[in-house]
Amino acid sequence: MDSIIIDQLTKKFGSFTAVDKVSLRIQKGEIFGLLGANGAGKTTLIKILTGLSGASSGKATVAGFDIHRHVEKVKMNIGYMSQKFSLYEDLTVRENIQLFGGIYGVSSDYIKTKTTLVLDQLGLQDSAKKLVKSLPLGWRQKLAFSVAIFHEPKIVFLDEPTSGVDPITRRQFWEMIYAAASQGITVLVTTHYMDEASYCDRIAIMNAGKMEALGSPGELKAAYQVDHIEDVFIHIVR
């Protein structure tokens, strides 16, 4: 069954078309990478799929629910991590986890058990009572990801989750993504890093609102007869 079905989705801001008739199907448990230059429409597409923004035309189903008619049900079943760090910096690590767990209706007992688990995984046991703003960027991003999947959503949307993060932390971050996918969570991730693109099961490359290429990293390299995804990207964006 497909987790996300997008059909001719379009978003216009006045005369500017940010997303231009994009159609796409993403399978359950898939790690799907969305590539594109700045302003290619990746973030806009994610905002439409997460219900943060309305589409101008076209249809989309997320986790089996129509994004127009059942946006609250969609929201119940997804996790989201935005470009900009958006946990509460003046709350502690534990308070942030509890807050978002509570908002998604996770039971108090389960929040308690799982918080311990998550803190162990992140190696943040000693920092549980620290304010989030005192954490280094890489740790914050890993925490934000853990919070985004804390309520065990069917799909998680990650908008440039690793920008500005050091290579080691990026590697750890991707290990977390793999762990989530192995639990059946579908991952839709946007990135600027070409090495990260090759970690994905499939990727789509967007340019000026249109989806220009779609396939596994191997397929795309073969189709464009190049050795690196970067060359595919440059070929399309030029």
Place this chain on the structure above:
Amino acid sequence: MRTILYLIRKEFLQIFRHKIMLPALFIMPFVQLIILVHAADFEIKNIKIHIINHENQNWNVRLISQFMASEHFVVHQVSNSYTLAYQQLEKREVDLILEIPKDFEKNLLKSNKASVFIGANAIDGMKAGLTTFYTNSILRSFNKNIVLEQMKIANSRSTAGIQTKTVFWYNPEMEYAHFMVPGILVILVTAIGMFFTGINIVKEKEMGTIEQINVTPIRKYQFLIGKLAPFMLLALMELAIGLTLGKLMFDIPMEGSLWLIFGFSVIYLFTILGLGLLVSTFSNTQQQAMFISWFFLMIFVLMSGLFTSIDSMPAWAQKTTWFNPVAYFIDVNRKILLKGSEFADISGHFIKVGLIGLVVNFFAVLNYRKTSA
């Protein structure tokens, strides 16, 4: 319900962790009450008066001695020259001229009617108003004396036609603090309600945290209650602190029910918080929110009757107070505290403020969006 509790808990954690907010909450009432109450003391003493007197009759002298005895007045000079008096008024050597006309006593005794002329320098309108006000009150008590004496002499029927109702009815000692404190409490509560709510929501926009909230299945009403309830509680707490300080520092009277004050405050805060919310839906930065809130607050406070009496405003301006929740609350506070008014006396205010609140909140909720463009 559980979601709302999580949100309220989060809000309190943030407020109590905030470097400025909490001290502001506790220091503000002290500063406002101590400084504003004393600074806005309108009581005027030592008003310099020039009395023009043409005859040294008994009643003339008695009237002059009334002014001499008053703590509000200093008799600068008694003369029989209007020109001299006017010169002094122009040079601002005196604040007021009182002319006792010729045949004052004769008219008084013969027809029970006599008039005096009062001229005040109205450059400072507030002072002029108060000055004539004090003068009138002296004349009134003078009047009363005449009536009493005449009654004794004539032992005749009561002279019911002359009224000497004092304006200081509910503030018999003319204690300005008692008059100011209830109003200043309103400003305190309003500032907290409007600024803090508006800024708080806009801050979430600035930080981007509102996006993380908007992507959750949280309902609009849950988010809004989660935002408004903590500030409602804080503002009520602020009112309690203010009332306590007012009692301790100024010994303000509390004639009416405190429950009634808090009851009205809830309705009032519903309106003010709604306004803060409305402002936040129009603003993208804290500066914008602050600016718009300031705009509203200034108008509300200046037109509220706290510093200038609503009765002395032009008719059209008086009508604007119909839409001014601050004016209602100040009035209610004064009525309950000083006069001991009960619910029946102020039920109209409850309804009007409630209506304004409904309208404001309707537009705020309408304008609040979980989705962006």
